[in-house]
Amino acid sequence: MDTSYGDIFSGHQRRAARVVPEVPAERDLVVEDAASGWCGAVLGIEKTGDGDFVRLEDARGRSRLFALTPAAFLVDGRPVTLVRPVVGPAGPQRTASGSTAVTGLRARTALPSRIWVEGIHDAALVERVWGHDLRVEGVVVEHLEGLDNLADRLDAFRPERGRRVGVLVDHLVTGSKESRLTSALDPRVRPHVMVTGHPYVDVWEAVKPASLGIAAWPRVPRGQDWKTGVCDALGWGTPREGWRRVSSAVSSFRDLETPMIGAVERLVDFVTEPAG
Structure with a gap:
């Protein structure tokens, strides 16, 4: 083999696969969705029928869900894979109301009130x-x-x-x-x-409208059923279907x-x- 021209195949060698770091999706971490450019702070991870999603909130208070797929996000302009944070014993767990969760709770006799x-x-x-x-x-x-x-x-x-x-x-x-x-x-x-x-x-x-991905609640004319008017204005179908959206948000x-x-x-x- 004539090597006078050097190794002419060297430029076609397979490059090493790029390693994309995994970053825990800790609350308030600011990330950007690489596909859409949506930028926001992490609110939390939500499990759905389609897998795990991260909820991001932008500077205007709007929030959206994004699938936790590999290399789908940017942190400081660099591609990352967001993963669930490791839950450790560092601090107390919080309830949905923000209070400290009580573990090992047993059924309690209801108060008279x-x-x-x-x-x-x-x-x-x-x-x-x-x-x-x-x-x-x-x-x-x-x-x-x-x-x-x-x-x-x-x-x-x-x-x-x-x-x-x-x-x-x-x-x-x-x-x-x-x-x-x-x-x-x-x-x-x-x-x-x-x-x-x-x-x-x-x-x-x-x-909050932002939790539902809408700019504001529609105005419904006086005399019209409010839930029906809202669903018509937003294209949510029936009030039953609208409630599913509200509840899940x-x-x-x-x-x-x-x-x-x-x-x-x-x-x-x-x-x-x-x-x-």
């Missing part, structure tokens, strides 16, 4: 975020099937010292039907009942608006306060 909410969706969101805390305290959440039933339910329940009721109300604003109904409580039970709520027409609206208190969080926290404190 109760938290009442207007509908089944309210109850589901409260359970999603505060369920662990309520089971620790032994607090039962029940839905009223409409605020019009509040007076009759209170008459039957008969709140008293050590037997309190906290009521979470949608659209609790001055002059609303809800504020009129709750202001007419029997003075004899008022010391043992706390009514609080949020300003939103429906509890769906207490979920909530994984912690960070997905809820502040008035909703504050209202539920006040009720939990109220019904768990020792009688004295």
Whole structure:
């Protein structure tokens, strides 16, 4: 073989495969999705039917899910593979409400006190975020099937010292039907009942739009069913299909608006306060 021209095949030798480092998807790590250019801070890892996804939140508070595929992200401009962080014993685990998780929890006899909410969706969101805390305290959440039933339910329940009721109300604003109904409580039970709520027409609206990947909740004309109007405006199909979207978007208190969080926290404190 004539070697006077050197090794003419040297430029065609297979290069060593590029090693892409694995980086734990720790909360608040800023990464960029290489395919779309979306840049945001890690909120957490979510397990879905299609595998593990990372949720990123951008500077405007919008969040999106991205599949944890190899070399799919950039950190400081360099390709990386995001992986689940290793859970160690360094610190206490947190619940969806942000409180310290209680491990080895055993079933506890329910307190006499109760938290009442207007509908089944309210109850589901409260359970999603505060369920662990309520089971620790032994607090039962029940839905009223409409605020019009509040007076009759209170008459039957008969709140008293050590037997309190906290009521979470949608659209609790001055002059609303809800504020009129709750202001007419029997003075004899008022010391043992706390009514609080949020300003939103429906509890769906207490979920941050960014968590659902929308810019804002649509305005629905007065007289039209709110859930139906929202689903029509967003192309979500029926309210049943819309609820699946809303429910699946909530994984912690960070997905809820502040008035909703504050209202539920006040009720939990109220019904768990020792009688004295």
